[in-house]
Amino acid sequence: MPDVIFLVHGMGEFTAGWELPVVAQLRQFCDTYSSAGAGDFDQRFKPLAVNYSELFLDILKTWAQQKQGVEALSQQLGADLVEKLMSWIADDGSIDKSFFWSHAFDVVVYRLLPTVRDAVQVRVAQQLFAGIQDLDVDDTWSIIAHSLGTAVTHDTLETWYTQPLAGGGTLGNHKTPYLVQMVANVSRILQYQYDVLTSDVQPGKACEFYSTALHPLDPFTILRPFLPTAWPNAQYADNYYAAKLEHDYIQQANIHDFAHYLRHPDVVIPLLRRLSYQTYLTKAAEAQYRQQFQLHGTLTDPALIALRQKLEDAGVALPDSWTAILTVWNRVEDLMQLAQGSGNVS
Amino acid sequence: MSAERPGRRGLAGLLQIAALLALAALTSRAAAAQEMCAIPAVDSHEAAIRAFDRLRLAHCLGGTACPTSDCALVSKLEKTTGTDNRAAADRLLVVLAKLKDSAQALDAKQLAVAQLQQMIQRWSLPSLSASPQTLPTVILKSRTQQWHGQNLILFPGTSQELNLEAALCVPQTAAARVSAESCQADFQSVVAVYTLSDLIYRTLATATQDRIADVGVMLKTYDERWTAFHTSSLAVLPWELALNNLSYKSAAAGFSGPPDYQWLLLHPSAAVVYDTRQNDKLQPAILLDVIGRYQWQWGGQDNAQITRQFGYSLAMSWHGRSPGYGLAIHLPRNWSLALTRSHGNQWQFITSVEFAQYLTDKRKNVDTIRQQLDSARLP
Secondary structure, eight states, X not given: OOEEEEEEOOSSOOOTTTTHHHHHHXXXXXXXXXXXXXXXXXXXXXXXXXXXHHHHHHHHHHHHXXXXXXXXXXXXXXXXXXXXXXXXXXXXXXXXXXXXXXXIHXXXXXXXXXXXXXXXXXXXXXXXXXXXXXXXXXXXXXXXEETHHHHHHHHHHHHHHHOBOTTSSBGGGTOOOSEEEEESOOTTTTOOSSOTTTSSOSBTTTBSEEEEXXXXXXXXXXXXXXXXXXXXXXXXXXXXXEEEOOTTOOSSSOTTOHHHHHHSHHHHHHHHHHHSOGGGSOHHXXXXXXXXXXXXXXXXXXXXXHHHHHHHHHTSSOOSSTTHHHHTHHHHHHHHHHHTTTSOOO | OTTHHHHHHHHHHHHHHHHHHHHHHHHHHHHHHHXXXXXXXXXXXXXXXXXXXXXXXXXXXXXXXXXXXXXXXXXXXXXXXXXXXXXXXXXXXXXXXXXXXXXXXXXXXXXXXXXXXXXXXXXXXXXXXXXXXXXXXXXXXXXXXXXXXXXXXXXXXXXXXXXXXXXXXXXXXXXXXXXXXXXXXXXXXXHHHXXXXXXXXXXXXXXXXXXXXXXXXXXXXXXXXXXHHHHTSSOOSHHHHHHXXXXXXXXXXXXXXXXXXXXXXXXXXXXXXXXXXSSSSEEEEEEEEEEEEEEEEXXXXXXXXXXXXXXXXXXXXXXXXXXXXXXXXXXXXXXXEXXXXXXXXXXXXXXXXHHHHHHHHHHHHHHHHHHHHHHHHOO
């Protein structure tokens, strides 16, 4: 079996195969630029999708079923209190249509409700566990997480690291990932159970390498950016990497998008070099990719200026608190709706 | 008898052929592994890293294709099963002693060998300073991951950690060059060290694998229980979820399973009321658990299903002009019963739809039996 790469999605509803566009993008990049040549990606890596979005959807659908069961009857019998209670719940039809129910709900309940957070961590850990069960000793396993998935991955790995074993010791003594790549890292803004700057999820502990990527205009990450200054310690200084993308890197409305981050050379090149080796992508190949890479993609100048203005407005000076996310919600929702046509809202 | 003999001979012949074919397949597989895992000639940093990467991906460095006698020894240990812990510990110590001997036989001046020998010393291999009785516990509490080669990293998370990208066939100074012979010696050395390191990890893993597998089983059970908690229990509405989070505490360390109880809060359900004034005795009603408690036991095949439920609450009901107030109890099979009293001392007996359905079916059954008895009595 090749090295396993787990892909952990962000907020929103994800179905089986959600990871395929991201995998295709990485595969195409390797096939085009790696020194090992076309076809190497599939020999080297086994991408495995982690999906926890069903858990949120199950909760919403259970609520909707409850609503469906009593709403009409409460109207008929004049049970005003029940009718009012039911009006707070989304019905089945509006779950997909409203940004709050389809995306923001995941973030809010993950942050606020420990029973949901623990359930998500168990769901994710179970998939990680199943994916590494049959790994050969020479293989490694790594995680690429996006958006809400960065917070979920962080919390799950911290819990994994400290999971006691019957007879003594912890799971982290014996099984830890090689690389953790956080993309659009929101683990700090959503931190609750563990302090992400002092937790064990850092190089040399719960993982060997830790990379993060940050866009200065990404409305979700700039509230409390993940830029640890306290770690790594000197021994692991080379095992931490932060890609701070250019202010002007805007190829689409949804700059928070997984694929948008992974297209940037400062993200994809170090990621694949770390997952393989430095000369896997030669300096000449890097230069070639950087040369053809366009910061603004196919956007025209007027479209770019308008989009940048919207993004800058969404991220104006905010209080240093996770609740700040609610204050920009409407603006972010506008951006997300704008992005629906230009990329995955995740 | 005479007719059976040729058949037996034929069977024996077939078995011999099958055994020969199996042996040939094994031999050719071993030969293929030997060829695939043969150490190539390398003369530069880039070539050495590429070759090392190829060997790792082919699982030659302590993995399933590894062709050395040490690898065969560890594979044999992994296949050995038994319930005698003492014997298992003894077998493990024998293998660790053999791996230590192999490590000591390496030239300490070669790349990564000093780190390997320091690791062996630091870990007190092969005994781990433990008696056979306490050996599994000592291994469980130790960080065996330090022996697990990670891509191009040896001894991760230790002071002996070695990144081969920075060390393999790399000159000491910018002006210096690494000769082809020196690079080849470095390469052979790191292959041997990486292989031994992974083999030590595999050997130690024989003492931890059952405990680690237990975590996998636990995660599966917890996941199913959480799904049941959020979708199959009673208090599933948002305000109930919020209330139940106030009394919930995650495990102090490690993953948490859900509680086996919930607080009910403003929980409405469709119900039926038994109304003696109406022609149709069963009338629709709304039952609201204002505040209450619901508990259960985990059961079923995976011990992850909600069973033996019981709950009680202060309840309200709606049927007729004014709401009723009273008590409700909740039982398995979604059976709920409530007794409420509305304005004007009007008592109402309310049940869940499932319980009413059960009663209706019973009534039908009773009626059918009565009809059958009546028809049987007819002359």
